[in-house]
Amino acid sequence: MANLILTPEWTEGIYQLETSDLIIGGPDGVDNRQAIQLGKRTEYLKQEVEKCAPSASPAFTGTPTAPTASQTVNDTTIATTAFVKAAIADLVGSAPATLDTLAEIATALGNDGKIKEVLLAEIAKKANATDFTTLKELLIGIPFPYPLAAVPSGCLAFNGQAFNKATYPILAQKYPSGVLPDLRGEFIRGWGNGRGVDAGRGLLSAQGDAIRNITGWLSDILYQDVSFLDNADGALRRDKTIVNLSYSAYNSGSSTDVSGSMGIQGGYSTKTGDRINLDASLVVPTADENRPRNIAFQYICLAK
Incomplete structure (x- = not known):
């Protein structure tokens, strides 16, 4: 079979x-x-x-068709050519035929200085007004560095001045005192917020300048001609303009103080000590304040 x-x-x-x-x-x-x-x-x-x-990852040939979804659909539905063309037409809107392609827009930008404002205005109409308003209100009152002296319209400088809380209600929510911090010549520091660094600070609190303590010591400097003082290093130096200082020492052989200076052989004189100065400028740059390297900008903020 x-x-x-x-x-x-x-x-x-x-x-x-x-x-x-x-x-x-x-x-x-x-x-x-x-x-x-x-x-x-x-x-x-x-x-x-x-x-x-x-059925999995098909590669279509010919001219396959599919239903055209509504412009409000925002999911994994297939977008047909009709859907795409409608979306582009909605974006272009009422733009004239001479400005409805990227090439035409690019050419117009190169030829017309005002087309930028026109395009921004048209794009703003398509933007989500609610999201834009939320973002703008978030930025109100936040300091940002500005490179010019003249404060632009709609902004305020951080000069420690009071502002009208009725005129700027959103700004007043962030600065309830109605006074902006004075950031002229100041650095902004991140709030410690429980980290344990710069503890005890409150938001918007000011802090004066300070440095870590510098300490040092000298011992057994008893005679002005001891040569190692002329070879001092770092911030310590012998002051050659103030010499032959007297001193008081305790005489271990009696219960009285002895004034004068002890010579090399153990005798006493009255002119043996010189002054030693501490001068940090011998080691590092100094000024009237403590500061890092910096560039000066003006701090301003959006105000509303």
Whole structure:
């Protein structure tokens, strides 16, 4: 017993067995004709299905179509060419035909100095007004460095001045005292907020300048001609304009103080000590204040 030999082929009709048909077996016999025809159709359909795009990541050919979604749809729906063209037309809006392509806009920007303002105004119409207002109100009262002396319209400088809380209600929410900090010549420092650095500070509190304490010591400087003082290093120096200072020392052999100076041989004199000065400018740059390297800007803020 053998299988029928099938070739992929679509036949228009399926043979009907008649009562008068003789029983003829074999691959071409009447008894197998219907099975062969149906089998050929099955093979044909199988090959046609295999030519189609797979269900996962299909690669379409020809001109496939899909429903056009509404412009309000914002999900994974397929965007047809009609959907895209409608979205672009909505973006372009009432722009004239000479300004409805990127190339035309770029050319116009190069030729017309006012087109920038026109475009910004048109884009602003398309922007989400609520989101823009929220962002603007967030920025009100926040210091930012400005490179010019003249304060732009809609802004205030941080000069320690009082402002009208009724005129600037949003600014008043952030500065309830109605007074802006004076940031002229000041640095802004991040609030410690419980970190343990710069502890005890409140928001908007001012802090004076300070440095870490500088300490040092000298011992057994008893004679003005001791040469190592002329080789001092760092911030310590011998002051050669003030010499031969007297001193008081305790005489360990009695209960009285001894005034004068002790010479090399243990005798006493009255002029043996010189003065030693501490001068940080010998080591580092100095000024009337403590400061890092910096560049001067004017601090201003949006006010509303």
